[in-house]
Amino acid sequence: MAETAADATASTPGQDPNRRDFIYIAAVAAAAGGAAAVAWPFIDQMNPAADTLAAASVEYDLSKVEPGAQVVITWRKQPLFIRNRTAAQIASAVKDDHADMKDPATDASRVKPGHAQWLILLGSCTHLGCVPTEGGGKYGGWLCPCHGSVYDTAGRIRSGPAPKNLELPEYTFLTDTKVKIG
Amino acid sequence: MLRKVTVWAAALGVLGALAVTPVIAATTHEEPAKVHWSFEGPFGTFDQQQLQRGLKVYREVCSACHSMNLVSFQALGDPGGPFFEAKYKKSSENPYVKAFAKDFQIDDVDTDTGDKIKRPGTPADHFPAPFANEYAAKASNGGAIPPDMSLLAKAREGGPAYIYSIVSAEGYKAPPAGLTLTPGQHYNIYMPGDLSGAWTGDPNKVPIGGVIAMPPPLADNKVTYDDGTKATQDQEAKDVAAFLYWAAEPKQDQRKQIGLAVMIYLLVFTGLLYAVYRKVWKNESH
Amino acid sequence: MSGQSTYEPKSAITRWMDKRLPVSRLVWDSFVDYPTPRNLNYWWTFGGILSLCLGVQIITGIILAMHYQVGPGAFASVEHIMRDVNYGWMIRYIHANGASMFFVAVYVHMLRGLYYGSYKAPREVLWLLGCVIYLLMMATAFMGYVLPWGQMSFWGAKVITNLFGALPLVGKPITIWLWGGYAVDYPTLNRFFSLHYLLPFMIAGVVILHIWALHVAGQNNPTGVEPKSKADTVAFTPYATVKDGFAMSLFLIMFALFVFYLPNALGHADNYTEANPLKTPPHIVPEWYFLPFYAILRAIPDKLTGVLAMFGAIACLFALPWLDTSKVKSMRYRPQAKLYFVIFIVACVVLGFCGAHAPDDQVIPGLSAFQLLDSNINSFVWLSRIAALYYFAYFLVITPLLGLRETPLAVPESIAAPALSHPAE
Numbered sequence: 043m044a045e046t047a048a049d050a051t052a053s054t055p056g057q058d059p060n061r062r063d064f065i066y067i068a069a070v071a072a073a074a075g076g077a078a079a080v081a082w083p084f085i086d087q088m089n090p091a092a093d094t095l096a097a098a099s100v101e102y103d104l105s106k107v108e109p110g111a112q113v114v115i116t117w118r119k120q121p122l123f124i125r126n127r128t129a130a131q132i133a134s135a136v137k138d139d140h141a142d143m144k145d146p147a148t149d150a151s152r153v154k155p156g157h158a159q160w161l162i163l164l165g166s167c168t169h170l171g172c173v174p175t176e177g178g179g180k181y182g183g184w185l186c187p188c189h190g191s192v193y194d195t196a197g198r199i200r201s202g203p204a205p206k207n208l209e210l211p212e213y214t215f216l217t218d219t220k221v222k223i224g
Numbered sequence: 225m226l227r228k229v230t231v232w233a234a235a236l237g238v239l240g241a242l243a244v245t246p247v248i249a250a251t252t253h254e255e256p257a258k259v260h261w262s263f264e265g266p267f268g269t270f271d272q273q274q275l276q277r278g279l280k281v282y283r284e285v286c287s288a289c290h291s292m293n294l295v296s297f298q299a300l301g302d303p304g305g306p307f308f309e310a311k312y313k314k315s316s317e318n319p320y321v322k323a324f325a326k327d328f329q330i331d332d333v334d335t336d337t338g339d340k341i342k343r344p345g346t347p348a349d350h351f352p353a354p355f356a357n358e359y360a361a362k363a364s365n366g367g368a369i370p371p372d373m374s375l376l377a378k379a380r381e382g383g384p385a386y387i388y389s390i391v392s393a394e395g396y397k398a399p400p401a402g403l404t405l406t407p408g409q410h411y412n413i414y415m416p417g418d419l420s421g422a423w424t425g426d427p428n429k430v431p432i433g434g435v436i437a438m439p440p441p442l443a444d445n446k447v448t449y450d451d452g453t454k455a456t457q458d459q460e461a462k463d464v465a466a467f468l469y470w471a472a473e474p475k476q477d478q479r480k481q482i483g484l485a486v487m488i489y490l491l492v493f494t495g496l497l498y499a500v501y502r503k504v505w506k507n508e509s510h
Numbered sequence: 511m512s513g514q515s516t517y518e519p520k521s522a523i524t525r526w527m528d529k530r531l532p533v534s535r536l537v538w539d540s541f542v543d544y545p546t547p548r549n550l551n552y553w554w555t556f557g558g559i560l561s562l563c564l565g566v567q568i569i570t571g572i573i574l575a576m577h578y579q580v581g582p583g584a585f586a587s588v589e590h591i592m593r594d595v596n597y598g599w600m601i602r603y604i605h606a607n608g609a610s611m612f613f614v615a616v617y618v619h620m621l622r623g624l625y626y627g628s629y630k631a632p633r634e635v636l637w638l639l640g641c642v643i644y645l646l647m648m649a650t651a652f653m654g655y656v657l658p659w660g661q662m663s664f665w666g667a668k669v670i671t672n673l674f675g676a677l678p679l680v681g682k683p684i685t686i687w688l689w690g691g692y693a694v695d696y697p698t699l700n701r702f703f704s705l706h707y708l709l710p711f712m713i714a715g716v717v718i719l720h721i722w723a724l725h726v727a728g729q730n731n732p733t734g735v736e737p738k739s740k741a742d743t744v745a746f747t748p749y750a751t752v753k754d755g756f757a758m759s760l761f762l763i764m765f766a767l768f769v770f771y772l773p774n775a776l777g778h779a780d781n782y783t784e785a786n787p788l789k790t791p792p793h794i795v796p797e798w799y800f801l802p803f804y805a806i807l808r809a810i811p812d813k814l815t816g817v818l819a820m821f822g823a824i825a826c827l828f829a830l831p832w833l834d835t836s837k838v839k840s841m842r843y844r845p846q847a848k849l850y851f852v853i854f855i856v857a858c859v860v861l862g863f864c865g866a867h868a869p870d871d872q873v874i875p876g877l878s879a880f881q882l883l884d885s886n887i888n889s890f891v892w893l894s895r896i897a898a899l900y901y902f903a904y905f906l907v908i909t910p911l912l913g914l915r916e917t918p919l920a921v922p923e924s925i926a927a928p929a930l931s932h933p934a935e
Contacts, residue, residue, distance in 0.1 A: 069500045072493045073493070076489060084569070087576070092298065092596075093594040296593075371783070473784070501755075
C-alpha cells in the first residue's frame with residue numbers, strides 16, 4: 043500500500059526539525075483556535091435574545107389586591123404572587139422567625155421596610171418549579187401540589203423536599219400603592 | 225503555481241461578475257444619486273449624530289404615515305445605534321432609550337378589565353404603527369399603503385441612495401406636458417414605473433421616472449436639529465436615508481468588525497496551510 | 511480500490527472495538543490510507559469543499575430552525591433572528607450565502623467531472639448519485655428560499671408550483687395538492703419547511719453512497735488513466751487532506767467576503783418586503799443558480815413543452831454516461847471536445863444572463879433587428895433559444911458523434927509517466 047501518515051511526516055534529512063514542527067503545530071493550533079471562536083456564536087445564539095432580555099420589568103397597582111387576597115401576574119413569563127397579608131398572617135410569620143427552618147430568614151427580610159403587608163414572590167416552587175397553591179399546608183402559606191412542599195405566610199419553606207424559600211424578585215415601591223418589578 | 229492562481233482568479237472573477245450583474249436593467253427611471261455615506265466601504269460605520277437627526281426626521285415627518293413595525297426602541301441603544309452609549313451595557317437600561325420610548329402611546333389590554341388601553345412605551349416595545357391595520361392605512365392614503373420602513377433601505381434597489389433621491393429636492397418634478405396624472409399622484413424621476421399609459425406625447429419619448437402617491441415630504445426647516453445642523457431639505461433627506469439604512473441593517477457595524485477579524489484569521493490560516501501543503505508534498509512529484 | 515486493510519489497532523481498547531465495530535478501521539481505510547492518484551489538481555478539491563458546504567448548511571440551518579416560526583409570523587421571525595437573536599444575523603447570512611456557495615462548488619465539481627470524463631465506466635453509478643444529489647439540492651434550495659416569506663419567496667413558490675399545472679389532466683389537482691389550498695399560503699409554507707428540514711439529511715445519505723461508490727471505483731484523475739502501480743498514487747492523508755484543507759480555506763475566504771461584506775449581493779431586494787398575494791413584483795427572477803434552467807423554460811412559448819425542456823436539461827446529465835462514445839476519458843487528450851466544452855460553458859453562462867433579463871429586452875440596446883416568429887431577433891428570448899439549442903445539442907448530438915469521429919491525442923501509459931515530467935497542458 044501507499045505511504046502512511048507516519049511516513050509522510052517523518053523527518054527528512056537536511057531539514058531543520060524545529061521549523062517543520064513549528065509549522066504543523068502552528069497550523070493545528072490555528073485550526074483549533076478558529077474552531078473555538080466559531081463555536082461561540084453557535085452557543086451564544088441559544089442564550090436569551092435581545093427582545094427577551096428587554097421585556098423585563100412590570101408595574102403593578104397594589105390597590106387592586108384585597109387584604110388577605112393574592113393576585114398572580116405574569117412576569118418574565120413566570121407567575122408572580124402578590125399577596126396582601128392580614129395582620130394575623132404577618133404575626134404568625136414573625137412568631138416563627140426563630141423556628142427551626144431549612145432556609146432561615148426573618149419575616150422582615152422577606153418584605154420591604156414599611157410595607158410588611160405586601161409579600162411579592164416568584165410563584166415557582168424551589169423544588170422543581172411547580173406553582174404552589176395559595177392557602178395550602180398547615181402554615182396558611184402555600185402548598186406545592188407536585189411533591190408536597192409547604193411554605194408559610196412569608197413564603198419560607200417549612201416542610202417537604204424544596205430546599206429554599208420562595209424566591210423574591212427585585213422590586214421597588216414607586217408609591218405606597220404602586221410597585222415596579224424587575 | 226501560476227496556473228493555480230489563474231484558476232482561482234477565474235473562479236472568483238466569475239462569481240464577482242455574478243454578484244455585480246445588474247439583474248434586470250431598469251432603464252425607465254433615473255439611477256439614484258451618488259451620496260457619500262459614513263457606512264460605505266468595508267470599514268465604514270454609522271454616524272451616530274446623523275442617525276439621531278434621521279430618527280428625528282422619521283419621527284416628526286415619516287411616522288405620520290409610515291410604520292416601522294420591526295424596530296424596537298431598545299435597538300436604538302444597541303452598538304451602532306443612535307442612542308448607544310458604552311456605559312449602558314443593556315440597551316433597555318439606557319436613559320435616552322427609556323425617555324424616548326415613554327413618549328409613545330402603546331396599545332395594550334388592561335389585565336383587570338380586559339379593556340383596550342394606551343400606556344407609555346417601554347424599551348421592549350416596537351415603534352407603534354400610525355394606522356390600526358392596512359385597510360385603515362389604505363383608506364387614509366387614497367388607496368396606496370405607505371410601505372413599512374423597517375426594511376425599506378434593503379427592500380429597494382439602490383438602498384439608502386434611492387430613498388435619498390426620492391425625497392431630495394431633485395426627485396419631485398413638475399410633470400412634463402403630455403403626462404396626465406390623476407389626483408393624488410406625483411411625478412418623481414427616481415421612481416420606477418411605466419408611464420407610457422399616462423403619456424399622450426411621442427410614444428418614443430415617454431418621460432423617465434414614475435408616479436408616487438406620497439406628496440413631497442421634506443422641505444427646508446421641516447425639523448429643528450438638536451445638534452445645530454442646518455436643516456436643509458438635502459440634509460434631511462440624507463439623514464433620514466442613513467437612519468433607515470440603520471433601521472434595516474442595525475448589525476452592520478458588528479458585521480464589518482467581526483468580518484475584519486475573520487478575514488485576517490483566514491488569510492493567516494490559509495498561509496499556514498499552504499506552508500504545510502508545501503512541506504507535505506516536498507518530496508512527491510505531482 | 512479494494513485492497514487489504516493496513517489498519518493496525520494500537521491499544522487494547524481499539525483492538526477490542528475493532529473486533530466488534532471497526533469504525534476506526536473504516537475511517538483509516540477510507541480517509542487515511544486510501545490511495546489517491548498523485549496528479550489530482552485543484553479541481554478535485556471541490557468534493558471536500560462540498561462536504562464542508564453541506565455541513566455548514568445543516569448546522570446553521572438547525573440553528574435557524576430554533577428561532578424561525580412557520581405561519582403568519584414567518585417574515586417577522588426572520589427579522590427577529592437578524593435583530594434580536596445573539597449572532598443571528600451572522601448565522602442567517604452564512605446560511606443564505608452558503609446556499610450560493612454550495613451551488614458555486616457543485617457547478618465546478620460537475621464541470622470538472624464533465625471535462626475529465628469522470629462519469630465514464632466504471633463510475634456511472636457514482637455520477638448518477640451525484641445527479642441525484644444535485645436534484646435534491648435544487649429542491650432544498652428552492653424550498654429554503656420560500657421560508658423567509660418575502661415577495662420573491664412567495665412568487666417564486668407560486669411560479670414553480672404552477673409549472674406542475676402544465677401536466678395534462680392531473681396538473682390542477684397536483685398543484686392544489688402541493689399547495690394544500692387554492693393558492694400558495696401558510697399550509698404550503700409549513701410543508702416546505704418540513705421538507706426543507708428533511709431533504710438535507712437525504713442529501714447526506716446519498717453523499718455517503720456517493721463516497722462509497724467513489725471508493726469502490728477509485729478517483730478519476732486528470733489523465734483519465736487508471737492508477738496501475740504504487741507509483742501512481744499517494745496516501746489520502748496527509749497528501750489529499752492537506753491539499754483539500756488549503757483549498758477549503760481559500761474557498762472560505764470567498765465565502766466570508768460575501769457573508770461579511772456583501773451579504774445581500776446574491777439575493778434580491780424584493781425579498782425584504784413581506785409576501786403579498788395581491789401584488790406581484792415587476793420582475794420575478796430566481797436565484798442565480800437556477801437562471802439557466804429558468805431561461806430554458808422561457809425559451810419555449812408552450813407551457814408544457816417549456817417545463818419538459820427544463821426537466822430534460824437535467825435528464826441529459828443523467829443520460830450522459832451512455833451518450834458519450836469516446837474511448838478516452840479526459841478531454842486533455844481530446845482537443846476538439848475541449849473546444850465544444852468551452853462553448854458549452856459559454857452557453858450555460860449565456861443562459862444564465864438570459865434568465866436574469868426580461869425575455870423581450872434587447873440584447874444589444876438600441877439595435878433594431880427583424881422580427882422572427884413571436885419576437886424580435888435582438889431579444890433575450892432568441893438568445894436563450896440559441897444557447898438552449900446548443901445545450902441540448904452538446905449532450906444529444908456532439909457528445910455521441912464526437913466520440914466516434916475524433917482522433918484523440920496519445921494517452922500516457924500511466925499517471926506517473928507524465929506526472930513526473932510535467933507535460934504541457
